[in-house]
Amino acid sequence: MDIATSFSAFHSSDQAISDAIRKLNIKIANPKLVLAYFSEHYDELAIQSRLKEAYPDSQILACTSCQGVMTDDGYKQGEGIALWALCDYSGAYGTAIVSSNQSPYDMARQAVLQAIENSNRPGELPALILLHATPGAEEDVLKGIEDELTVPVPIIGGSAADDYVKGNWKLFNQLQSTQEGVGICVFYPSCEISFSFHSGYASTGKNAYATKVEGREIIELNGRPASEVYSGWLGKELTVSGIMRESSLNPLGRIAGKVHDLPYFKLSHPCRLTDRGGIEFFATVKEGEKLFFMEGTEERLVSRAGRVIESANEIGSSQALDPIGGIAIYCAGCMLRVQDKMNNVATYINKAMHAAPFICAFTFGEQGQFTGGENAHGNLMISAVLFHRD
Known part of the structure; x- marks a missing residue:
């Protein structure tokens, strides 16, 4: 070969x-x-x-x-x-x-x-x-x-x-x-x-459940507007034009499996803010799934x-x-x-x-x-x- x-x-x-x-x-x-x-x-x-x-x-x-x-x-x-x-x-x-x-x-x-x-x-x-x-x-x-x-x-x-x-x-x-x-x-x-x-990202420990979902939009996390919850975790307001870069070090993660009791995650990256306070992602999240606020570094x-x-x-x-x-x-x-x-x-x-x-x-x-x-x-x-x- x-x-x-x-x-x-x-x-x-x-x-x-x-x-x-x-x-x-x-x-x-x-x-x-x-x-x-x-x-x-x-x-x-x-x-x-x-x-x-x-x-x-x-x-x-x-x-x-x-x-x-x-x-x-x-x-x-x-x-x-x-x-x-x-x-x-x-x-x-x-x-x-x-x-x-x-x-x-x-x-x-x-x-x-x-x-x-x-x-x-x-x-x-x-x-x-x-x-x-x-x-x-x-x-x-x-x-x-x-x-x-x-x-x-x-x-x-x-x-x-x-x-x-x-x-x-x-x-x-x-x-x-x-x-x-x-x-x-x-x-x-x-x-x-x-x-x-x-992924190379780690969980911060902050988490919430997707309580309202439509397609690839998470409308609510723990019954609150998803953008409000996510911005609180991020420590700043997301902007419409800069959301993909602003969130690139902090996607949401879902546990895909575990090795020796240590979880590994598949990630969802925010791509758009919606008018009703939701966030659209590049991956589908199901209603009821537990989502973790992840953290990475440029290094x-x-x-x-x-x-x-x-x-x-x-x-x-x-x-x-x-x-x-x-x-x-x-x-x-x-x-x-x-x-x-x-x-x-x-x-x-x-x-x-x-x-x-x-x-x-x-x-x-x-x-x-x-x-x-x-x-x-x-x-x-x-x-x-x-x-x-x-």
């Missing part, structure tokens, strides 16, 4: 994808799978066409990333196209995009079946699923995948992002392109894989990416594994909070990866599998998968 990455920052779609393909071809030949992460202003149909032309026998999955990307070559701020390619003669891979008038749940079920069919491994459970869906119903998408497969399969993923939360996100594979739908890649690799999913946001990679390196083995390469998903909200320190984040990841090639997108929601085996959707989190030499 071999993995390679490339990057180009040309403003023109044609120039950028041609340059990225040229650089990739120097490092790898005949990849079975090509992943692409790119900035919102690029012409996705032009990128799709060039990738299909360059890699006619490859499965392809592409997704927009917020204000840049990151690879083993470093953090790339602003615009650009990054490619990640895998050559694996004994492995199998399949991608699918489903965009229709169906529910996100049904689109997910159809997408995972189509991806398995495209891998030519019908009836066989994949070792890993990479998920890129457009934002809004990620919990339903996860449930659709899990209900269709019936047996738990590790999922890593990130919700498609744009630069300013304006809905300019895009997805495509070798056959389809959409701004609203579900993209899936199934992996049947010939090597061992490991994965990790963490943790910078260093935790490397720790998550190190954790993935150690999972499933009595000794540290030797990565061939990897995929990381880093929350766009965290990236924007520490954008001036993202070169340090890249350094931490490179060190943890032992300089093996990796790609990292900045997304509007992260999916991964916790230590206890639960696949979940959260915000302000990092998810990673590593591919290892025998």
Whole structure:
């Protein structure tokens, strides 16, 4: 197995994808799978066409990333196209995009079946699923995948992002392109894989129950307006224009499971204040759930990416594994909070990866599998998968 990455920052779609393909071809030949992460202003149909032309026998999955990307070559701020390619003669891979008038749940079920069919491994459970869906119903998408497969399969993923939360996100594979739908890649690799999913935030101990919820809006916490309760915990009033940054170090957490009686959390990041005193989030909270006021620091946001990679390196083995390469998903909200320190984040990841090639997108929601085996959707989190030499 071999993995390679490339990057180009040309403003023109044609120039950028041609340059990225040229650089990739120097490092790898005949990849079975090509992943692409790119900035919102690029012409996705032009990128799709060039990738299909360059890699006619490859499965392809592409997704927009917020204000840049990151690879083993470093953090790339602003615009650009990054490619990640895998050559694996004994492995199998399949991608699918489903965009229709169906529910996100049904689109997910159809997408995972189509991806398995495209891998030519019908009836066989994949070792890993990479998920890129457009934002809004990620919990339903996860449930659709899990209900269709019936047996738990590790999922890593990130919700498609744009630069300013304006809905300019895009997805495509070798056959389809959409701004609203579900993209899936199934992996049947010939090597061992490991994965990790963490937040890096800690509970302050302050908590409340979601006593009134509508969709992704928490209207009341403990019977009081949610914005009033949250602002009291935060110690300042939230502003309409600055809520995402003001709350990025203090999301709300729900206990996803416990290890040695210590809880681990999936996070929900506030994105909008509502007229009735509620708060809308990037993740769904159910009425009656207990929510904890979480706390993080910029220093943790910078260093935790490397720790998550190190954790993935150690999972499933009595000794540290030797990565061939990897995929990381880093929350766009965290990236924007520490954008001036993202070169340090890249350094931490490179060190943890032992300089093996990796790609990292900045997304509007992260999916991964916790230590206890639960696949979940959260915000302000990092998810990673590593591919290892025998």
